[in-house]
Amino acid sequence: MATKKVEYEFGGPLGAAGIIIGLPILLHVLFLACNDISGCPAPGLLSLRTLTWDTFILQIPWPEDGIWGFGSWSVAAWVLTYYLVSLVLFRVLPAKEVLGTKLRESGKPLRYRFNAFLSTLVQLVPCAIGTYYYGSNFFLWVWIVDHYQQVLTANLALALLISLVVYARSFLVKPGNPQLRELARGGQTGSIIYDFFIGRELNPRVHIPLIGTVDLKTWLAMRPGLTGWVLLNASFAAKQYRMYGYLSDSMVFLVAVQAYYVLEGQYAEEGIVGMMDFKTDGLGFMLTFGDIVWVPFLYSTQCRYLATNPVHMGPYAFAAVGIIFAVGVYIFRASNAQKILFRENPDHPAFKNMPFIQTKRGTRLLTGGWWGYARHINYFGDWLQSLPFCLPTGIAGYVVHPAGVATGVGAATMLDGRKVVPGDAAGWGVLITYLYSVWFGVLLVHRERRDNRVCAEKYGEDWVEYKRVVRWRILPGVY
Numbered sequence: 057m058a059t060k061k062v063e064y065e066f067g068g069p070l071g072a073a074g075i076i077i078g079l080p081i082l083l084h085v086l087f088l089a090c091n092d093i094s095g096c097p098a099p100g101l102l103s104l105r106t107l108t109w110d111t112f113i114l115q116i117p118w119p120e121d122g123i124w125g126f127g128s129w130s131v132a133a134w135v136l137t138y139y140l141v142s143l144v145l146f147r148v149l150p151a152k153e154v155l156g157t158k159l160r161e162s163g164k165p166l167r168y169r170f171n172a173f174l175s176t177l178v179q180l181v182p183c184a185i186g187t188y189y190y191g192s193n194f195f196l197w198v199w200i201v202d203h204y205q206q207v208l209t210a211n212l213a214l215a216l217l218i219s220l221v222v223y224a225r226s227f228l229v230k231p232g233n234p235q236l237r238e239l240a241r242g243g244q245t246g247s248i249i250y251d252f253f254i255g256r257e258l259n260p261r262v263h264i265p266l267i268g269t270v271d272l273k274t275w276l277a278m279r280p281g282l283t284g285w286v287l288l289n290a291s292f293a294a295k296q297y298r299m300y301g302y303l304s305d306s307m308v309f310l311v312a313v314q315a316y317y318v319l320e321g322q323y324a325e326e327g328i329v330g331m332m333d334f335k336t337d338g339l340g341f342m343l344t345f346g347d348i349v350w351v352p353f354l355y356s357t358q359c360r361y362l363a364t365n366p367v368h369m370g371p372y373a374f375a376a377v378g379i380i381f382a383v384g385v386y387i388f389r390a391s392n393a394q395k396i397l398f399r400e401n402p403d404h405p406a407f408k409n410m411p412f413i414q415t416k417r418g419t420r421l422l423t424g425g426w427w428g429y430a431r432h433i434n435y436f437g438d439w440l441q442s443l444p445f446c447l448p449t450g451i452a453g454y455v456v457h458p459a460g461v462a463t464g465v466g467a468a469t470m471l472d473g474r475k476v477v478p479g480d481a482a483g484w485g486v487l488i489t490y491l492y493s494v495w496f497g498v499l500l501v502h503r504e505r506r507d508n509r510v511c512a513e514k515y516g517e518d519w520v521e522y523k524r525v526v527r528w529r530i531l532p533g534v535y
Contacts, residue, residue, distance in 0.1 A: 062245045065254070065506070066342075072253035076341055080212050083353050084126065086488055087205055088116040090357075092299075092364040095455040096485045119205070131206035132213065139214070142280050145175040147267045156329040159258075161231070161238050166259055168271060168329060172278040172322040179283055183290065197294035200287065201363075211284075211349045219252060219341040222272065226256035226338070235261070240338030255338025273339045276347040278325050282318045284348070288356035289314055292363040299470045304366035305374050306448035310359050313381055314445065327392075332507060354492055358449050361489050365454040365476050366468055373447075381444040387437030391426035395434070398422050413525065415518040423525045430528040432507070435500040439530075442493045452485030454478055504529050 066072055090096035094115035100107040119125020151171035158165050186194040200207065229237045236259075243256040263269050289311045296307055328334055333343065369377070397404055402412070402420050410424030426433050457463050459473025467475040508529075512519045529535050 062247075063242070064245065064247075064250060065242070069247045069250040072247075072250045076249070076253060076345075079345065079350065083208060083212075083349065084205070086354075086357065086491075087208065087360075088118065090361060090485065090488045091115075091117050092456060093117055095479070095481050096361060096365065096453060096488060097481060099455060099481070102480055102484065117205070126205055127209040127213070128203065128206040131203050132210040135207060135210040135214070138284075139280055141179070142175065142283070143264065143267050143270065143275075145178055146171065146270065146275060146279070149174050149178065152326060154326045154329065157335055159236060159238055160241075162236050164236055166236055166271070168274055168326070170274075170278075170325040172282070172325045173319060175279060176283045176286070176319065176322055180286070183287070187290075187294070192294035192297040194294065196287075197291040200291035201295050204360075208349070208353055211353070212345075215341065215345045215349050218272070218276070219344045222255070222257055222260040222339050222344075223252045225260060229257060237261075240336065242336070243338040243340065251340070253341045255340025255343060257338050258336075259334075260339050273334060273343065274325075274328060276339075276344060277328060277333075278322055281348040281351045282322060284352040285355050286315050286318050288352055289359040292356065292359040295363040296366055299363070299472075300366055300468070301471055302366075304362060304368055306367040306369050306450075307359065307362045309369070309374060309377065310362065310445065310448055313378075314355070314359075317441065327396075330396075332503065332510070336510065354495070355445070357492060358445055358489050361449055361452065361485065364456070365449075365452075367448060367450050369448055369450075377444040377447045380447070381441055384437050384440030384443070387426075388434050388441060389437075391434040391437060394426050395422070398427075411525075413518060413522055415515055417515065417518075421515070421518065421522045423522065428526060429532045430530055431523070431526050432500075432504045432530050433532075435504060435530045439493070439497050439500055442496045446490045446493045449485070449489040451478075451483050452489040453481035453483050454485065455481050500530065501535075 064071075066075060089098055089101060091098065094100075098112065098115040100112040100115050146169070149171045151169045153167055153169050155165040156168055183194070183196060186196065226239065226243075229239055238258045239256055240254070240258045243251050243254045245251055245254075260272050261269050262272060293303060293307050293311050297303055337343065394406075398407060398420070402422075407422070407424070410422065411428070412423055413421040415421060422428075430436065454476045455478070457467075457475045457477065459475075461475060463475045463477045467477045469475050511522075515522070
């Protein structure tokens with residue numbers, strides 16, 4: 057009897073180990089390399105051949121306690137309090153309860169509770185009140201900036217802890233259990249490191265006293281990380297105001313559109329139950345780290361950059377990036393809305409004259425409207441939304457000069473007299489501030505290819521015909 061070949065993604069066990077170790081280090085490196093002490097990137101990184109550790113450590117926010125200063129028990133306690141507040145709000149606030157897709161083994165759906173949008177609003181209200189009375193010196197904004205590295209470390213530790221717990225609990229899953237616990241197909245390879253990374257249990261749920269049952273995957277995806285992203289952005293905006301006495305138009309734009317992005321996603325929170333991540337992937341380090349570490353700390357990089365280097369876009373550039381964002385939002389939302397409507401009611405009058413493929417499974421594959429342009433035109437809209445998150449940083453890169461140093465026209469002068477100029481760093485900063493959009497593009501390409509494999513297995517010859525009719529994967533005429 058032939059043994060079924062194990063199918064790995066992300067480079068298999070070796071790739072999983074590299075991501076688990078490498079990405080947390082990368083986030084710390086980004087913080088150290090792009091700073092308000094010497095520049096972005098730190099000057100020493102532009103001359104690596106002559107760089108010494110003694111010189112470099114003076115150019116970065118290296119903790120006084122050395123590597124032990126990367127963490128703090130008191131900061132960790134406050135971070136845990138933040139997560140506890142999120143859990144309490146999940147329980148006490150009014151929520152919309154919906155049924156998810158039917159599970160593979162039992163054929164039954166799980167019930168989900170959604171109120172992330174309201175939860176975030178409740179958390180932002182006291183922040184708004186505090187900002188009204190204390191301005192940029194509101195204690196939360198100052199605390200986040202002063203303890204950024206320790207907050208990052210605390211979230212890393214929590215992501216690792218949650219991943220370990222759900223991995224261990226997954227071995228308690230028994231077939232036919234009344235709790236409808238199931239294992240993810242891709243998380244049972246037998247490789248400890250890979251299964252820990254990709255996730256073994258499909259929908260791990262925990263019962264917390266006084267709070268109730270929490271579906272960890274949906275809670276982590278839509279709550280603490282996304283709300284934390286908004287809070288980080290606000291803290292960097294407050295920092296810019298404390299350093300310069302004003303907010304640049306680039307900072308205002310980013311804080312506003314990224315808050316909209318988060319809140320809109322949370323408002324339509326129930327849509328996540330139909331996504332591939334939630335239907336097929338288990339909860340492991342990949343999703344946990346991505347939700348509560350990678351998203352808030354990488355996605356807020358641009359605001360962290362602008363806090364020290366206040367780029368002024370001007371009205372035309374402001375309008376241009378706004379239009380790009382609006383177009384991206386429109387393509388993403390309109391195409392997804394059309395897909396959902398067709399899935400729920402393919403005979404709706406909106407599809408009267410649209411072509412489709414009738415599959416042998418009894419379902420239909422839409423080949424008209426948005427879905428006639430590309431198989432994942434929504435991914436293009438999603439990526440297009442990411443570009444305006446990076447464009448306001450311009451040709452990124454800056455050098456920080458001490459007070460009293462003449463630097464010429466165009467320097468941004470802080471209230472303490474220090475000056476920020478492009479200098480030799482001009483252009484090198486894009487490796488940091490545009491990383492998000494590049495990474496997001498790679499992620500969407502990878503996700504499209506995963507979806508293609510799943511659909512090929514699901515629809516067989518009908519999928520071959522669908523690909524013949526709809527040639528392009530994401531962007532018509534390009535890819």
